[in-house]
Amino acid sequence: MWTTLWPLPALLAWGAAWGTWLAGRTVGMSDTLALVLATVTGVVFSLLGGSVWRKLMMALGFPVSWLLAHGGAVSANISWWLLPLGLFLWLYPPASWRDAPLYPTPHDAFEGLREHVPLPLAGRVLDAGCGLGDGLIALERAYPDVHLHGVERSTPLRWLCALRCRWAQVRGGDLWADDWSGYDMVYLFQRPETMPRALEKAARELQEGAWLASLEFEATEWVATMVWTCPDDRPLWLYQAPLVRKDTVKADQP
Structure with a gap:
């Protein structure tokens, strides 16, 4: 559903609010009346947000940007909004909107995991959608003797991740098009609606004994x-x- 393609709902809410304001002024x-109607438009669209924080971002986007545009002098300032929009799309390209936003992994998240999930010495571990590299840092702490890899679609995030994690091989790419067959573990910090796709991919590509985390x-369903x-305390x-x-398990039961 399109409402899960964050930040598409936010962009639509902000665009609709600005469109209402411009139409009102036209x-x-x-x-005052145009501002009220535009703000209400943003609030109505915010109902499509999947969480409280998203709804707040969608509802407040127009009034905050209106204030930053110096009380509505949009005709003189609208070009300034193209720069942050371009930077946003560079940071978070539309092709990645189905994936999770930037969710940093706590650096101590996997302390003690090795005792329960041992990996081969010099094994290969992939952080699929490595973002700024916090997951790679956590994995390096837990498995200091494996070869760590990261794949990230966003160019600026990939650059920053490579700077932070010089001991890992970080490359640009689509985690869904990447081949997982050569890894002993693939780590994900995604969103619930993308997990079925991730497990289907893991079932096709992971070699016997490899892990998806x-x-x-x-x-x-798995x-x-x-x-x-x-x-x-997170699982x-x-x-x-x-x-x-x-x-499959249920079908095999007598």
């Missing part, structure tokens, strides 16, 4: 091999190949 409304979010509790859902679907 037909001769006062600044998902922080916080379970793939509800059997988890283990659920490990992180130091901050790490672990699936070891060959992956098993829950409906």
Whole structure:
């Protein structure tokens, strides 16, 4: 559904609010009435937000930007909004809107995990959608003797990640097009609606014995091999190949 393609709902809310304001001014409304109608438009669109924080961002986007535009002098200042919009799209390209936003992994998230999920010495671990590299930092602390890799679609995030994690191989690319078959573990910090796609990909590509690790979010249609509790009490859902679907298990029961 399009409402899950964040930040598309926010962009539509802000665009609709600005469109309402400009339309109101075009037909001769006062600044006050146009401002009220545009703000209400943003609030109505904010109902499509999936969380309280998203709804607030969608609702407040217009009034905040209106104030920054010096009381509505948009005709003189609208070009200034193209620069931040361009930077935003560079940072967060539309092709990645189906994926999770930037969710930093706590650096101590995997302390003690190695005792429960040992990996081969000099094994290969991928942070799929590595962002700024916090997941790679956490993985390096837990598995200092493996080869760490990161793939990130956003160019500026990839550059910053490579600077922070010089000991890892960070490259640009689409985590969904990347080949996971050569890794002993693939780590994800995605969103619930992308987990079915991730597990389907893992089931096709991971070699026997390899792991898919998902922080916080379970793939509800698949059997988890283990659920490990992180130091901050968040669950790490672990699936070891060959992956098993829950409906397959039920079908095999007498």
